[in-house]
Amino acid sequence: MTLPTSWNMIILIGTTAKMENPGCTCTWRTLYEKPQTMLVNFKNMVVKLGKDDPRRITHSLKFGFALVLISVLQYFCPSFYVLGDNIIWAVITVIFVLEFSVGATLGKGLNRVLATTFAGGLAVALREIASFFGDIGKVVMITVSVFFVAGTVTFMRFSPRLKAKYDYGMIVFILTFCLVALSETSENELLEVAQERLLTIIIGSCIAITVCICICPVWIGQDLHNQIASNVVKIADFLEGFRDEYFNNLGKTAEAEDDKSFLHRYESILSSKTNEETMAVLARWEPRHGRFRFRHPWKQYLKLGNQIRLCAYKIKALSVFLFRSDQTPYEIRSRIEEPCANIIMESGKALKESSLMLKQFAKAGMPNPHVANAKDAAESLKSVLRTNPWEGADHLQIIPAATVASLLIDTVYCVEKICEAVEELANLANFEPSEVLHRGTVQPIPDTDGAVHVITIAE
Incomplete structure (x- = not known):
């Protein structure tokens, strides 16, 4: 079969280049495949941009x-x-x-x-x-x-x-x-x-x-509202995952690590300050739309975002001990498991109920009961620590577990501040009163990065 003249030229160029430089890998195949690879990469990038945010x-x-x-x-x-x-x-x-x-x-x-x-x-x-x-x-x-x-x-x-x-x-x-x-x-x-x-x-x-x-308006105020709500859920998801991962006696595998991406979602919160400030400034230009009234308290979102970031910094410290938990024997960790698990469970419920308030634009008729339960669990953990539950153990093994306990106690304080900021926002924005925030139902909260967080609050 006779090749077209253009293909003969490509083959001749590739052959000549290879003869002049034996170490050169440039052939007619690479000359043909490189543009094709670039087109495929460009197509994948365009598809990803569209799927991330249609x-x-x-x-x-x-x-x-x-x-x-x-x-x-x-x-x-x-x-x-x-x-x-x-x-x-x-x-x-x-x-x-x-x-x-x-x-x-x-x-x-x-x-x-x-x-x-x-x-x-x-x-x-x-x-x-x-x-x-x-x-x-x-x-x-x-x-x-x-x-x-x-x-x-x-x-x-x-x-x-x-x-x-x-x-x-x-x-x-x-x-x-x-x-x-x-x-x-x-x-x-x-x-x-x-x-x-x-x-x-x-x-x-x-x-x-x-x-x-x-034409299909994009309200930056709605995006800010959804981002703050999803950030609250990210904190709760990490705490629940931390409880399951830190207080277990199972070995870690590569496949198990791949399935725990929710333990890293909170990292986007650490660098969200500039984005939130920009969104709040732009939201002030928008007219009344949906449930967002004139003179909506956008500054309160920034205050809430700061509280969420403070909690995310505590979580960042916890993550270090989580991924190095195999260096602390399970016997050491298990001695503080019960009060720590109670702190994590109640804190997660408190955060998810606050995110549900944001999602439904609802104002609770009473203070969040899970915050009080989390504070009681923190006091219980302090009592356990005062009795020195690791008496006789190696100090080098005690320090990481004691640090985790201290960070969880500090996390309760951060969770309390987040819930207070959410309630203040509900009052300033005139959210509708709701005695029961549909507990026991599943509520999806869209995230600005395309992810969807599902929260369930038990009775």
Whole structure:
């Protein structure tokens, strides 16, 4: 069979390279398989991105649809014929404003429109005033004004409170002010161009906001709420897994380790501070939706998230002793098993009931009884430790078990603070009162990373 000319060239190149360099593994097969491997890897990456969060696919379609609307308005709306090339500012606005969530889109859209309006108006007024001082005076005044305004706004960006909500607006303010103030066009033409560009920016922002809200909206406040609830469950899952793993007398196998991924899920909590703060800032831009009212207490979520992270740090320390538990004999661990198991069981129930309150937007009619039980179990453990249950044992074997007991006692305090923060959130957000939080039922809580945590609270 005769190969095509292109294949003959590939074979010739591969053969020549191998003859010139005997150590070279470059052949026609590798030249053919490498692009194919790259395509397969790219396909797998795209599929994984879509499966992790299908909303990403919807957002991509929404983005393209918003740009299509701009082009439709350009060709079919008569007012756009007057604007001419300024329509590109509407396209740029959609590209920069349309974000994944409603909060981010609203924040950027309002920042862009307000910053463009104020900066453009200030620059036009400055040019009008500077025109009375002659050509040299005009240049000096504009130059000094640009230096002063750009420097002042840049300094304001260092403020954490301003940067969190208005950083994008301050950048647009500086850019717009410099473009208008340093423009070489006449005042009359400049005013007309500024009006046209402002109109296109407003149109682009309105299109981006409308598409984001009306087509499969993604509420960042809901994501923050679900993430906090799922983080509470992650803590409870680890505690339950710790009880089963630490106080057993069975050997560990590689297969058993692979089946215990829930013991590592809490690790995402340790680095969640920045993400939660960003989500809380963006959530403040969102209007009332679902069960989230105006002036929803987003700051309380940050307080709750901090308490959860403090508990996760304790769990991180516990995990070290868990994965090194084979160095402590079971006889040593078993002497504190009962009070520790009670602490873990009651703490897990308390956390899962708190997560259920968040899931159902419910407010309990009485304090969480499992918190009191966990505190009683902690006192019981302290009593056991005072009697020195390891008398006569090797001190090097006692220290790890005693440290685990101490960490579990500290964990009870962290669990209590988490439950108190949840109850405070329920009061601030006006959750609906509920005497019984449907105990004994199974409640799935979606996580932002695609996982689903199922919680069951016994009577």
